[in-house]
Amino acid sequence: MEAVIKAPAVMLGPTKSIMRVNGATGVTILAFTITGPGGGPCDALEYGVRVDGGGSADILGNHITQIRDEPFSGCQNGVAIRVGRQFEGLLVRPGL
Numbered sequence: 001m002e003a004v005i006k007a008p009a010v011m012l013g014p015t016k017s018i019m020r021v022n023g024a025t026g027v028t029i030l031a032f033t034i035t036g037p038g039g040g041p042c043d044a045l046e047y048g049v050r051v052d053g054g055g056s057a058d059i060l061g062n063h064i065t066q067i068r069d070e071p072f073s074g075c076q077n078g079v080a081i082r083v084g085r086q087f088e089g090l091l092v093r094p095g096l
Contacts, residue, residue, distance in 0.1 A: 002033045002063065009039040017047035017082075018067075027057040034062055036078075037070035043077055044069045051083040 007018050018034050021027045029049060038045025048064040051057045059081060068078040 002031050004033045004035065007036040007038055007045050011038055011045055015047065015050055015052075016043070016045055017050035018045070019049045020047075021049075021051040021055040021057045023053035023055050025054075025056045027051075027055065029057055029059045029062060031061045032063075034064045036066040037068050039070065041069055041071060041073040042075040046077050046079065047082050048080045049082070051081075052085065057083075 005018055011017075016038070018036070019029065019032075021029075034048045036045045036048070045067060048067045049057075049059055049062075051059075064080040067080050069075055
């Protein structure tokens with residue numbers, strides 16, 4: 001039987017992911033049900049699993065579902081698994 005990891009009613013922080021591997025290496029995520037939905041109308045839940053900060057993970061045999069907002073709102077977000085990203089959209093102010 002799989003363990004179920006469910007999104008909380010309110011997602012905090014900039015990543016809005018149910019599971020996050022941030023900088024850790026050699027992580028294995030195996031045989032979980034990772035499920036939403038997010039608890040808001042727009043941008044409530046972005047990722048089921050997010051690996052960033054130079055981290056690495058083997059993500060095997062999981063059921064990742066309902067990575068979306070509730071209710072549906074027309075916002076086009078919700079990614080099951082995201083691994084890495086070159087640019088994170090950091091704000092840089094002129095003159096700083």
